[in-house]
Amino acid sequence: MRRSLFLLVPLALVVACGDQIPTSPNEATTTSLSVVFEGRLEVGGSAFYSFTVQESGSLTATLSSVSLVGRYEALNLPLRIGVGVPRGESCTITQTAEVYPSLTRQFSAVLEPGIRCIAVTDTGLLPGAAIFSIRFVHS
């Protein structure tokens, strides 16, 4: 009987030596990007900002403010916002919209993984160089 017990110990160790198959982590991995893109826009000009999309998802953008350089008053003029891929000295736009400054999101697009860009362009209505602020989120 005691011998049987002695034999059971190695057997238990063999069982304990089971497969150590790694399991995938169960934590949710979300890659979200939130950026405030601010800059100066010349009359007839454009500006762009490049970023990396890790996973396919939607981008939403808000043109939150536009004002003339050196002035505090907000300009209620539309600017063209677009998303695309950096190319040459600018951003090659694949989707665009003309938007007025607002505190609600005005633009959305679905982006595939890769290096992408968001651009802002004067629609021809700027009376002088302006300071803009765009907040965009990709998730």
Added chain:
Amino acid sequence: MIERMRWSSCVLAACAVLVAGCGNDTPTAPTETTETTVAEPTTQEAFAGTLPVGGVKFYSFTTAENGTINVTLTDVGGEYVPATVMISLALGQPSGTDCSQNQSVTTAAGTTAQITGTYAPDVYCVRVADIGNLFAPASFSVTVAYP
């Protein structure tokens, strides 16, 4: 009694062997090798402009396959700008409102590539910048060759 001691010794030895066999099952990398083709440059683009004093300019392009990228600063000139002036030349990826730098050199214009490297297909950029040597805006020409 002796027999019991023998049994105990045997069991202990067996346990030791089994515990030793219970080592880390750390996965090892597969030994198979995958050959990655390095394509030669097939496309050439020119990036030219005027670099302001203390300024930065960059140019983005997309490579289609894994291969060699060659960047050549072919010309720098202009009034009050000696042809031998050294500026910063870099290869990187567009990031924010600039071009991040994976490789960079301080160089004068020349005929052979100042930057060369093997890169996976993606979006890249070449960047020129004044490092404090310019006293007047400089015209520049860069050629980039990629697969």
